[in-house]
Amino acid sequence: MGNLDWNLALELAEEHSVLGVVAARLKEAGYGGIPADAWEKLLSSMRTQHLFSLSMTAELFRILDAFGQASIETLLVKGPIVSFLAYGDPAVRSYVDLDLLVRDAAILPACRILTALGFEADVPESAILAGKIPGE
Numbered sequence: 001m002g003n004l005d006w007n008l009a010l011e012l013a014e015e016h017s018v019l020g021v022v023a024a025r026l027k028e029a030g031y032g033g034i035p036a037d038a039w040e041k042l043l044s045s046m047r048t049q050h051l052f053s054l055s056m057t058a059e060l061f062r063i064l065d066a067f068g069q070a071s072i073e074t075l076l077v078k079g080p081i082v083s084f085l086a087y088g089d090p091a092v093r094s095y096v097d098l099d100l101l102v103r104d105a106a107i108l109p110a111c112r113i114l115t116a117l118g119f120e121a122d123v124p125e126s127a128i129l130a131g132k133i134p135g136e
Helices: 006-017 019-028 037-069 080-089 104-116 123-131
Strands: 072-079 099-102
Touching: 006 019, 006 037, 006 099, 019 037, 019 080, 037 072, 037 104, 072 080, 099 104, 104 123
Parallel strands: none
Antiparallel strands: 072 099
């Protein structure tokens, strides 16, 4: 892999949200042949991704705890659960948000809880009350 532009390869991996997968596979291969500057970039990017994943996991538990106290059944989709199931590590796959499904009857209470937790609603409560929920 002498002619490989590692910096470009890592940029593309990050752009396509597969940097964690690339890092995991490079780890399995013993990190052979990676120049020092690309290695540092990879480590820095993975540190950032792991810290973000930890913060998202903390938020997820905070939300699930609040929903649980309100007896709101919740299903987590995409994001960390897909990464965990596919790779055994919630930080391997990149994601930028948490996708939760709740029953139709729980949408308004769930939105109120999320607002109380400090999140901003994209859908006004009036739209929810009118039954006009555009998928958010």
